[in-house]
Amino acid sequence: DQQVKQNSPSLSVQEGRISILNCDYTNSMFDYFLWYKKYPAEGPTFLISISSIKDKNEDGRFTVFLNKSAKHLSLHIVPSQPGDSAVYFCAASALGGTSYGKLTFGQGTILTVHP
Amino acid sequence: EAQVTQNPRYLITVTGKKLTVTCSQNMNHEYMSWYRQDPGLGLRQIYYSMNVEVTDKGDVPEGYKVSRKEKRNFPLILESPSPNQTSLYFCASSFLGGQGYTFGSGTRLTVV
Numbered sequence: 001d002q003q004v005k006q007n008s009p010s011l012s013v014q015e016g017r018i019s020i021l022n023c024d025y026t027n028s029m030f031d032y033f034l035w036y037k038k039y040p041a042e043g044p045t046f047l048i049s050i051s052s053i054k055d056k057n058e059d060g061r062f063t064v065f066l067n068k069s070a071k072h073l074s075l076h077i078v079p080s081q082p083g084d085s086a087v088y089f090c091a092a093s094a095l096g097g098t099s100y101g102k103l104t105f106g107q108g109t110i111l112t113v114h115p
Numbered sequence: 116e117a118q119v120t121q122n123p124r125y126l127i128t129v130t131g132k133k134l135t136v137t138c139s140q141n142m143n144h145e146y147m148s149w150y151r152q153d154p155g156l157g158l159r160q161i162y163y164s165m166n167v168e169v170t171d172k173g174d175v176p177e178g179y180k181v182s183r184k185e186k187r188n189f190p191l192i193l194e195s196p197s198p199n200q201t202s203l204y205f206c207a208s209s210f211l212g213g214q215g216y217t218f219g220s221g222t223r224l225t226v227v
Contacts, residue, residue, distance in 0.1 A: 032214060041221075043119070089158060101171065
C-alpha cells in the first residue's frame with residue numbers, strides 16, 4: 001500500500017529550463033510534505049517542505065506547490081542546473097496524528113539535467 | 116560537525132548470522148529512525164524512536180529489532196538475516212520528527 005507515489009521514475013531536462021517533479025498521496029491525514037534530494041553514495045538531504053495550511057513555498061530556485069483537493073504536490077526547479085541531477089524523493093507525515101515520528105517516502109524520481 | 120554516523124558502510128554476511136548496524140547522532144535529537152532503500156520502492160521506514168526507551172514500528176518492521184538506551188544511539192539489529200534483507204539502510208535523526216530527518220550516509224548490506 002504505497003501512500004506516497006511518484007509515478008515518473010525519471011525526468012530529463014535541458015540546463016536552464018524548468019524541471020517539474022510530481023507526487024501524489026492517498027492518506028488524507030498527511031498534513032506536512034517534504035522533498036529530499038539524494039546523490040549516489042550519500043544519504044538523502046532535505047530540500048524544501050510545505051505545511052497543509054499553505055499551497056506554495058519558495059526557496060531560491062525551488063518551489064513546492066500543494067493541491068490538497070487533488071492530493072498532489074509538485075516541485076519546480078527554475079532554472080535547472082547540471083548539479084541538480086540526483087534522485088528526488090517526496091515525503092509526507094501526519095503531524096496532527098499519534099505517529100509523530102513517522103515519515104513516508106515515495107519511490108523517487110531520477111532527474112537528469114543536460115548541459 | 117552535526118552529523119548522523121552509521122557503521123559499517125558495507126557489510127556482507129551469511130543467512131542466519133546475527134548482526135548489528137550502529138547509528139549515532141551528535142545533535143541531541145529526540146527522534147531517530149531507520150529506513151531501507153530498494154529499487155522501485157523508494158525509502159521505507161523500518162522503526163522510529165521518539166525518545167529513550169520509546170520506539171514504534173514503521174512500515175516494514177518484520178525481521179528487525181531496535182533499541183534506544185541512550186539518546187544519541189539507535190542500533191538496528193537483524194537477529195537472523197535473510198537474503199530479502201539485502202538492501203541499502205539509512206539511519207536518520209530529527210528534532211521535530213515528521214517535520215524532517217537528517218540522514219546518515221548509508222550501510223549497504225548483502226545477505227548471502
